[in-house]
Amino acid sequence: MRFWHIEILGGLDKPFSWKRLYLKCRRSNRSSYLLWFRMAYVFNTSKSKFWRRRAKLLNEKISRTYNVEIMLGAEIGEGLWIAHLSGIVITCYAVIGKDFRIWQGCTIGVKGNADTVRLIIGDGVRVQAHACIISDDIQLGDNVVVGACSFVNKSIPSNTVFYNRRVSESIPYDENQLGRLQK
Numbered sequence: 536m537r538f539w540h541i542e543i544l545g546g547l548d549k550p551f552s553w554k555r556l557y558l559k560c561r562r563s564n565r566s567s568y569l570l571w572f573r574m575a576y577v578f579n580t581s582k583s584k585f586w587r588r589r590a591k592l593l594n595e596k597i598s599r600t601y602n603v604e605i606m607l608g609a610e611i612g613e614g615l616w617i618a619h620l621s622g623i624v625i626t627c628y629a630v631i632g633k634d635f636r637i638w639q640g641c642t643i644g645v646k647g648n649a650d651t652v653r654l655i656i657g658d659g660v661r662v663q664a665h666a667c668i669i670s671d672d673i674q675l676g677d678n679v680v681v682g683a684c685s686f687v688n689k690s691i692p693s694n695t696v697f698y699n700r701r702v703s704e705s706i707p708y709d710e711n712q713l714g715r716l717q718k
Contacts, residue, residue: 538573541613564620568601579607611635612658632658632677640665647671657693 540551543559543566560567571593578590590607598604601620605611608627612635617623619639625631626644641662645652646669654670657677662668668675668687675681676693685699 538576538613538615539570542569542573542615564601565617568597568603568617568620569615571597572603572605575607576611618664626654628652629654629656631656632660634659635662636660637662638664638666638683641667643668645669645671 536551537547539556540547540549544551544555556570560570575590575593575597578586578593581587581590594605594607603617603620603623605623605625606627609625609629609631611625611629611631612633614634615631616634616636618637621639622641623637623639624642624644625637628645629643635656635658641664643654643656643662645654648671651671653672653674654668655674656668657675657679659678660675661680663681663683663685665683666681666685666687668681670688673688674690675687676691676695678694679691680696681687681691682696682698684701685697687697691697
């Protein structure tokens with residue numbers, strides 16, 4: 536219930552009410568997803584095979600429904616905030632701190648060619664739209680901002696803004712050199 540209180544109802548300073556929780560989840564797909572994800576997250580930590588199986592089935596259903604695939608086994612601290620439920624993938628190897636915010640189209644994954652995987656993300660991290668964090672051994676410090684459309688494959692120290700520089704270029708169109716455009 537602590538996850539729901541913080542992530543859906545807005546913090547521990549606000550009173551918990553089942554009615555408020557129900558109404559928030561009815562009005563917001565984001566709140567509804569967080570409710571079901573945290574339920575599957577708790578079920579998956581059970582020692583009972585029955586509850587772990589239910590967690591897997593629930594996680595598969597919400598992944599299809601909301602287009603967010605946070606794999607069971609990913610450890611995410613309280614305060615998870617998802618800007619838009621669209622195309623988010625987080626591997627089961629991720630260990631993510633408190634107050635994590637993620638925007639649409641982001642991937643946090645592993646290359647998959649290492650014997651041991653260490654993917655640690657600190658507290659207060661922001662991963663903006665279409666960013667990609669891929670590595671078998673990476674650590675992002677606390678209060679890191681990963682800029683939109685960035686590719687991260689190395690560790691980032693705390694209190695850092697990370698982004699990739701891009702250079703856009705326009706050239707004049709020459710039919711002889713580039714060929715005729717299809718109509």
